[in-house]
Amino acid sequence: MIFYRKITPIKAMTFDIDDTFYNNWPYIKEAEQALTHYIADQYPSLGHITWADRLAAKEKVLTQRPEIAFDMCKLRLATLEFLFSDLGLNPIEASKTAQDCFAYFYFKRSDFTINPEYHSTMSVLASKIPLIAITNGNVNMQQIGLAQYFTGVYHASVEYKAKPHPDMFIAAQQDLLVSMQDILHIGDCPINDVWGAYKMGMQTAWYADDREMSINQEKFRVLPSVQLTNLHELVDLI
Missing domain, CATH: 1.20.120.1600 (Four Helix Bundle (Hemerythrin (Met), subunit A))
Known part of the structure; x- marks a missing residue:
């Protein structure tokens, strides 16, 4: 892990899906x-x-x-x-x-499976704190085996504009019943995830499954709270 700012106690997490858990394209x-x-x-x-x-x-x-x-x-x-x-x-x-x-x-x-290691990580996280998925995509969460870990799933829609718009971040926070600063958002996109969550007051973790992660090769508006080497490092943050 690489920390760019202090992590304060985390009471809940929100997750991006596409390119965070698998290479979507x-x-x-x-x-x-x-x-x-x-x-x-x-x-x-x-x-x-x-x-x-x-x-x-x-x-x-x-x-x-x-x-x-x-x-x-x-x-x-x-x-x-x-x-x-x-x-x-x-x-x-x-x-x-x-x-x-x-x-x-x-x-x-949606006809694929995710890395088995992610299942063990998500199982541990879900047993400790509430998790919500917020995705701009439309993958079938049940079919790929991720739905079981989340208390809620938000897809971009007519009702909820796509990230980095605040809609889904706000909806997730209202479901979680914790302050924005107590939520860690995890995602791959410097703009949709890191910037989108940061401007809502959330803590942020940058993680991408679809590419080699080099912060100097990405277009960040603001640095994440933490850059992960692997998803299981999230367990150490709670």
Whole structure:
């Protein structure tokens, strides 16, 4: 561990998920590729649709419905429905096909397991203090085996803007019933996690599973309270 400021007693922790517990991009890429094949296999008339087509449709949907920009589930479902409608499916068919394709993608997007060492760490932490997950993503926490450790899970959505916006930090603190300064937020992103939590008055721990951690190669607005070498070091902080 590298300490950049004094750690005061910790009564609760909040965790980022994507890129903190696993490298998110390979799973997203694999799920996108799987969805392309699934559409071609299950809906041959739509088989020409590519990942690039879905990205283009997403931009159009965001222009029309900016209020769902933070909600990855609603945005993806709306994108698929828009794309299928644009290709000639009637509203009922487009909706039904979009829901089926989204369900397939969502399963594939969450079809992996995390490092077994993280389970032992989270089990110890959860037995000592309350934990809440706050993520800008939409991974299925039950499917990847993390839900069991958290008293609550917040995903960015229409109701809660994505980090570094305060929404999810505030919601977590209200659930935890402790002061902001008594919460340690753990995450990989210098802006969304470290800066976002710091400006709310939380203590912060920087940890990334998806890359080599070099603080000089990251764009920090403020240094974290502590930089972790491995996630299990959190046990020593409580």
